[in-house]
Amino acid sequence: MSILQVQNIQKHFGNVNVLHNISFELEKGQTLAIIGSSGSGKTTLLRCLNFLETPDEGRICVAGETLFDAKDPAAQKEKEIRRKRLHFGMVFQSFHLFPQYTALENVMLAPELLAKEEKDFKSRKKEILQDIRSRAEDLLRQMGLEDRASHYPHELSGGQQQRVAIARALAMNPDIMCFDEPTSALDPELTGEVLKVIRGLSQAKTTMIIVTHEMAFARDVADRVIFMDNGVVVEQGEAREVIDHPKEERTKRFLARYSAEGSMRT
Amino acid sequence: MFWTVNNALLEAMGTTLQLFALTLLFSLPLGLVIAFGSMSKWAPLRFLSRFFRVPGIFKGLAGFRPIHFLVDVVVWIIRGTPLMLQLLLIYFGPGLIFDNNIWGSGNGGRFVATVAAFVLNYSCYFSVIYRGGIEGVPVGQREAGQVLGMTRPQIFFKITLLQMVKRIVPPMSNEIITLVKDTSLARIIAVSELIKVGESFMKSDGLIWPLFYTGVYYLVFVGVLTLLFGYVERKLGYFR
Numbered sequence: 001m002s003i004l005q006v007q008n009i010q011k012h013f014g015n016v017n018v019l020h021n022i023s024f025e026l027e028k029g030q031t032l033a034i035i036g037s038s039g040s041g042k043t044t045l046l047r048c049l050n051f052l053e054t055p056d057e058g059r060i061c062v063a064g065e066t067l068f069d070a071k072d073p074a075a076q077k078e079k080e081i082r083r084k085r086l087h088f089g090m091v092f093q094s095f096h097l098f099p100q101y102t103a104l105e106n107v108m109l110a111p112e113l114l115a116k117e118e119k120d121f122k123s124r125k126k127e128i129l130q131d132i133r134s135r136a137e138d139l140l141r142q143m144g145l146e147d148r149a150s151h152y153p154h155e156l157s158g159g160q161q162q163r164v165a166i167a168r169a170l171a172m173n174p175d176i177m178c179f180d181e182p183t184s185a186l187d188p189e190l191t192g193e194v195l196k197v198i199r200g201l202s203q204a205k206t207t208m209i210i211v212t213h214e215m216a217f218a219r220d221v222a223d224r225v226i227f228m229d230n231g232v233v234v235e236q237g238e239a240r241e242v243i244d245h246p247k248e249e250r251t252k253r254f255l256a257r258y259s260a261e262g263s264m265r266t
Numbered sequence: 267m268f269w270t271v272n273n274a275l276l277e278a279m280g281t282t283l284q285l286f287a288l289t290l291l292f293s294l295p296l297g298l299v300i301a302f303g304s305m306s307k308w309a310p311l312r313f314l315s316r317f318f319r320v321p322g323i324f325k326g327l328a329g330f331r332p333i334h335f336l337v338d339v340v341v342w343i344i345r346g347t348p349l350m351l352q353l354l355l356i357y358f359g360p361g362l363i364f365d366n367n368i369w370g371s372g373n374g375g376r377f378v379a380t381v382a383a384f385v386l387n388y389s390c391y392f393s394v395i396y397r398g399g400i401e402g403v404p405v406g407q408r409e410a411g412q413v414l415g416m417t418r419p420q421i422f423f424k425i426t427l428l429q430m431v432k433r434i435v436p437p438m439s440n441e442i443i444t445l446v447k448d449t450s451l452a453r454i455i456a457v458s459e460l461i462k463v464g465e466s467f468m469k470s471d472g473l474i475w476p477l478f479y480t481g482v483y484y485l486v487f488v489g490v491l492t493l494l495f496g497y498v499e500r501k502l503g504y505f506r
Binding site: 050051052078082083085086088089090092094096097098099100109110113114152153154165168169172 | 404406407409410411412413414415416417418420424425428429432504505506
């Protein structure tokens with residue numbers, strides 16, 4: 001059974017229909033790329049999954065559990081949403097690291113706060129904090145940042161900051177990692193190091209959803225691709241199939257623009 | 267004579283310092299509460315918008331935020347009238363209106379009333395500075411906290427607060443330095459602060475220089491504060 005089921009998501013901002021009847025599924029361990037031009041609703045979709053926006057209609061299920069159902073507003077209380085969010089990890093386009101904390105502290109902050117709510121925290125405090133710390137250090141090592149652990153965000157390059165942000169999201173052990181244009185705020189030189197990390201996560205069978213403009217990357221790394229335009233899913237399918245042999249006219253036009261501009265980097 | 271004056275002024279400086287410190291002690295936290303009040307999104311009539319899609323009176327009612335409204339009116343009144351007037355009203359008001367001087371008699375009562383007026387006045391000014399500081403922290407910071415499963419209080423205290431403090435140090439230093447000199451308004455209800463005591467030598471000994479000499483006290487005090495603010499700013503310079 002698929003780990004994520006998204007059914008008929010609709011979202012309006014005022015009179016603008018941002019998302020229209022979005023449905024898709026994602027298998028555990030798979031990587032899904034969402035492509036499409038700016039303003040097509042990709043980011044809003046990702047924000048809906050993370051409860052940063054509330055869809056007007058539709059259902060979101062993770063591992064068989066209904067996390068969101070527009071028909072059941074009672075289940076949308078702040079307290080419950082908070083726990084449900086933890087099924088998803090989110091990496092933002094512009095990192096949003098906490099500037100007053102070091103790279104390591106950024107990664108440890110949320111796990112520590114969560115651990116403090118456990119009943120047995122007081123009795124096992126030292127042990128729990130040590131676990132969180134070594135896990136955070138492991139994650140930074142995995143990101144190739146072991147020597148940057150005690151640096152503050154403003155002392156890091158954009159690519160390093162984004163890798164810290166990825167480690168921070170992974171530290172909460174989400175079922176599904178979401179990336180919102182993770183390399184769009186980076187210059188081409190730094191894009192590579194972030195993509196390499198995401199590629200590694202994909203090979204390690206992390207379940208991921210990536211909103212991206214990097215077509216070559218989507219084609220290589222993703223198992224499935226969704227092409228969105230004007231708030232609707234125009235085409236979805238196996239990544240190579242959709243990108244190399246698009247069926248819909250709109251998808252063809254979109255992809256043609258990419259290869260024409262020479263941005264099909266490998 | 268100089269030492270007589272100096273000792274009297276030193277004692278008055280004690281009163282001024284107490285007024286200054288107590289005002290800060292209460293108005294710094296109260297200002298934050300007022301700031302949250304003015305940012306309150308609570309709109310109990312919001313449900314009306316579901317029934318009336320037409321713009322007009324119902325839309326206005328649905329968007330009505332009572333706490334935000336109330337707080338903004340209070341801040342308007344406090345910022346819109348002189349502190350001296352507020353001081354007089356707070357000290358004499360209860361006695362004149364209800365025939366009940368709640369402040370008690372003598373110097374103690376006058377001092378307590380002064381602190382109350384100063385706290386009310388300064389917390390309103392601080393609240394606006396706080397609001398600016400909080401709204402200046404990028405939304406992305408809050409969202410990053412949210413997606414990590416943090417609660418609203420956790421997000422405020424662990425993420426927003428320090429970034430806000432960093433932002434508001436310059437405007438706060440302005441306001442706090444103004445407070446140093448505003449303490450002299452307390453003399454309107456005969457609190458023996460610096461200016462009042464300095465002035466008293468005019469009447470008793472025909473000396474004018476003690477009044478102007480108080481300026482040295484203010485200058486030294488503000489000098490110390492300026493150094494302190496510089497230190498805080500440098501301390502918070504470790505992040506951007």
